[in-house]
Amino acid sequence: QIPKQLASHIPSDAIQTQTTVRTVKPHTVELSCGEVLSANAVVVATEGHRSAKLIDGFPEVNGRSATCLYFAADKSPVSEPVLILNGENQGVINNLCVPSVVSPTYSAGNSALISVTVLGNPNQD
Incomplete structure (x- = not known):
């Protein structure tokens, strides 16, 4: 329910799902199709090792079992x-x-x- 509540406060075209991201930089996201999206803020919510691949200079994070x-x-x-x-x-x-x-x-x-x-x-x- 929380994601739906958050999404209800922003335009419906502001969230994309089932979309592969190539890179993330401050205020921009490049999709695998080459499209570049701009935003005031970008939230990266993924596993640490994937964040390191998306964000240049992001340290590799090892999980703990x-x-x-x-x-x-x-x-x-x-x-x-x-x-x-x-x-x-x-x-x-x-x-x-x-x-x-x-x-x-x-x-x-x-x-x-x-x-x-x-x-x-x-x-x-």
């Missing part, structure tokens, strides 16, 4: 709907939360659904 694992437990380790962050920068767990504390319908029966995010991708590491 994270893996989310879910566990069922007899009891929740927390009683409040909180996100627990690893502030020590040690170990594999980055954060954890218990969605079933937010809503018991997120787990089966009386068990607790625990969500753990670890840095990296175990299948690639």
